[in-house]
Amino acid sequence: MDKSTAISIFEKMDEEQIVKADKAVKQAMVYTAKVNGEQTQEITFVGIKHLILQLAVKDNPLEILESRCELQKDDPDDRSTWHWRAYKKFRNINTRLESDGRSECPFLDNGRYDAFAQRKADSKAERNAQRKQIPELVIKEFLKSVNSDQIQDVEKANVKKETQLCTCPPDRRIPSETIRPDGHLECRHCSCKISSLVSEEIIKNRGK
Numbered sequence: 001m002d003k004s005t006a007i008s009i010f011e012k013m014d015e016e017q018i019v020k021a022d023k024a025v026k027q028a029m030v031y032t033a034k035v036n037g038e039q040t041q042e043i044t045f046v047g048i049k050h051l052i053l054q055l056a057v058k059d060n061p062l063e064i065l066e067s068r069c070e071l072q073k074d075d076p077d078d079r080s081t082w083h084w085r086a087y088k089k090f091r092n093i094n095t096r097l098e099s100d101g102r103s104e105c106p107f108l109d110n111g112r113y114d115a116f117a118q119r120k121a122d123s124k125a126e127r128n129a130q131r132k133q134i135p136e137l138v139i140k141e142f143l144k145s146v147n148s149d150q151i152q153d154v155e156k157a158n159v160k161k162e163t164q165l166c167t168c169p170p171d172r173r174i175p176s177e178t179i180r181p182d183g184h185l186e187c188r189h190c191s192c193k194i195s196s197l198v199s200e201e202i203i204k205n206r207g208k
């Protein structure tokens with residue numbers, strides 16, 4: 001795809017959709033993270049889906065050529081060595097451009113069975129393959145169109161998760177099913193940890 005096609009695709013969707021999109025939608029499409037000490041912006045899974053849809057609308061739909069996701073057991077007796085390994089290959093029906101993506105996800109998450117592991121590996125391989133179908137220029141312009149104050153900061157969210165206590169009223173608090181390594185439950189509403197006292201109480205009540 002040449003640059004002018006890329007730009008025209010972007011302009012249409014930018015003007016009509018992204019600019020008018022509310023904060024939540026933009027937040028879902030872009031995140032920032034520090035890579036090698038440098039603050040960078042990256043497009044999320046949702047953002048890539050959005051751009052792929054825009055391509056399809058402009059007569060550039062993707063067809064899937066290959067899709068695999070296998071559980072590989074490096075040591076059959078040791079589940080911590082098991083991984084879901086996914087591979088996807090797409091082709092742009094119009095330009096014939098082919099791209100592929102791989103991903104893997106451990107079978108266990110912190111020593112426990114992860115019911116979503118297969119889907120995670122699958123989705124990430126799909127994202128990696130589809131991202132290569134979007135011209136870099138389109139991604140750059142897309143990232144530029146989102147103001148920095150509207151972007152979720154992965155790092156800040158993580159710091160919040162690690163240190164701050166949940167102050168949600170009990171009826172708004174959403175305790176996580178899993179227990180954090182530090183023994184606290186996490187609040188799915190505010191992403192903060194729930195105090196030890198309340199965590200213990202919830203865990204105790206679940207045991208009944």
Ligand SMILES: [Zn+2]
Nearest residue numbers: 166168187190
């Ligand atoms: Zn909370």
